[in-house]
Amino acid sequence: MREGAAQPLTASDAAYLLHSVDAFLFDCDGVIWKGDTLIDGVPQTLDLLRSKGKKLVFVTNNSTKSRRQYATKFHSLGISVSEDEIFSSSFAAAMYLKSIEFPRDKKVYVVGGDGISEELQLAGFTSLGGPEDGKKMVDLKEHRFFKHDKGVGAVVVGLDPYINYYKLQYATLCIRENLGCLFIATNRDAVGHMTDLQEWPGAGCMVAAVCASTQKEPVVVGKPSTFMMGVLTKEVI
Amino acid sequence: MREGAAQPLTASDAAYLLHSVDAFLFDCDGVIWKGDTLIDGVPQTLDLLRSKGKKLVFVTNNSTKSRRQYATKFHSLGISVSEDEIFSSSFAAAMYLKSIEFPRDKKVYVVGGDGISEELQLAGFTSLGGPEDGKKMVDLKEHRFFKHDKGVGAVVVGLDPYINYYKLQYATLCIRENLGCLFIATNRDAVGHMTDLQEWPGAGCMVAAVCASTQKEPVVVGKPSTFMMGVLTKEVI
Numbered sequence: 001m002r003e004g005a006a007q008p009l010t011a012s013d014a015a016y017l018l019h020s021v022d023a024f025l026f027d028c029d030g031v032i033w034k035g036d037t038l039i040d041g042v043p044q045t046l047d048l049l050r051s052k053g054k055k056l057v058f059v060t061n062n063s064t065k066s067r068r069q070y071a072t073k074f075h076s077l078g079i080s081v082s083e084d085e086i087f088s089s090s091f092a093a094a095m096y097l098k099s100i101e102f103p104r105d106k107k108v109y110v111v112g113g114d115g116i117s118e119e120l121q122l123a124g125f126t127s128l129g130g131p132e133d134g135k136k137m138v139d140l141k142e143h144r145f146f147k148h149d150k151g152v153g154a155v156v157v158g159l160d161p162y163i164n165y166y167k168l169q170y171a172t173l174c175i176r177e178n179l180g181c182l183f184i185a186t187n188r189d190a191v192g193h194m195t196d197l198q199e200w201p202g203a204g205c206m207v208a209a210v211c212a213s214t215q216k217e218p219v220v221v222g223k224p225s226t227f228m229m230g231v232l233t234k235e236v237i
Numbered sequence: 238m239r240e241g242a243a244q245p246l247t248a249s250d251a252a253y254l255l256h257s258v259d260a261f262l263f264d265c266d267g268v269i270w271k272g273d274t275l276i277d278g279v280p281q282t283l284d285l286l287r288s289k290g291k292k293l294v295f296v297t298n299n300s301t302k303s304r305r306q307y308a309t310k311f312h313s314l315g316i317s318v319s320e321d322e323i324f325s326s327s328f329a330a331a332m333y334l335k336s337i338e339f340p341r342d343k344k345v346y347v348v349g350g351d352g353i354s355e356e357l358q359l360a361g362f363t364s365l366g367g368p369e370d371g372k373k374m375v376d377l378k379e380h381r382f383f384k385h386d387k388g389v390g391a392v393v394v395g396l397d398p399y400i401n402y403y404k405l406q407y408a409t410l411c412i413r414e415n416l417g418c419l420f421i422a423t424n425r426d427a428v429g430h431m432t433d434l435q436e437w438p439g440a441g442c443m444v445a446a447v448c449a450s451t452q453k454e455p456v457v458v459g460k461p462s463t464f465m466m467g468v469l470t471k472e473v474i
Binding site: 145163212 | 273378379398399400401405406409425431432433438439442443444445447448449450452
């Protein structure tokens, strides 16, 4: 067996685990599902844990969905999960801005899915970019001046299947030219399991692009940063 | 005066420079032009150097154009320059593949402008991607399997104003799954002067994205790597 590979629990270890642990944290992509396919044994395991009165939390670095959208996905797969049991990096980005008391009159530019925009809105922040900039192009002709909103005080970058040059330039200008503008990454995963058959470029891909054009490093709110875990242990468990 | 800032040559230094140097290498973006606007004094300086019998070489990290396309740009600005006097990083990418005797039956996937594709074709290589993939989208639904050409033996990444997720996934799969596939960057500049008024995300932005998704580092053929200078000193000067 490969060194460090997971091994099935023995019956006594499993009994000890169930006895000694009150809350179970699960990753989602590759743990609960692959793409839209549930992984074998997951519903039975979750049912068993719930029957023992355990607290379940689903923690995902995937920022494309909001907590509401994740709950809908769980339900579509036949698993009953409430929004409060879900901690996504999209939610973490909004929580981070709350934790630092990001001014409400400042805006947030989003490179990523509508999950981020939705979480920001729910937390009371004004966002722009995201899906609405997905089909925008830039025309690099003479005297072209790319305008950006000087009121943007933070840029949040997550996995973005609609990444384009327009968004990269917008994010870059905000971070480089708006005084004190924050650069927040939902996570820096190299790849994600967006479908069941393959790995796809992850948020790390978009984050690295913005790091390169701005020559700045982001605050990372998802794993392996411990920000999400800090919120979790304080507010949920 | 800022320490290290350029200072005008004294008359005696200029005379010594003209006397002691046979070949002059110029950068283009920000030196010859900004966007499509010629910088003051450039035509006069080039004319003076030519009248003294000096060899001129125009070296640019900008890979969006081929040498032919650069010559056309020079002509449109009223400056007579031959293709042989131009060394672009698009040309350097093709030269690099020649220098390592990249097999002719292997293909090259391009993330970048048609300048790269044109230089590859002129050097006898088969390329795919580039502008033809500029408007392609990916539909991340269940059971979606992204196919890529197993015959791709090198990926060349340069500045790409039409960067998208399709190209990022294509490049990533080639580098990760095609045995021995090369990863070549035209350059890693953070920004470029694509118009006269602003800086725009440069090739470093696209290169960093592919580094992040593949967890690999590229061979860089443009500046500050010395590959282009090596070819230049051997073949031109």
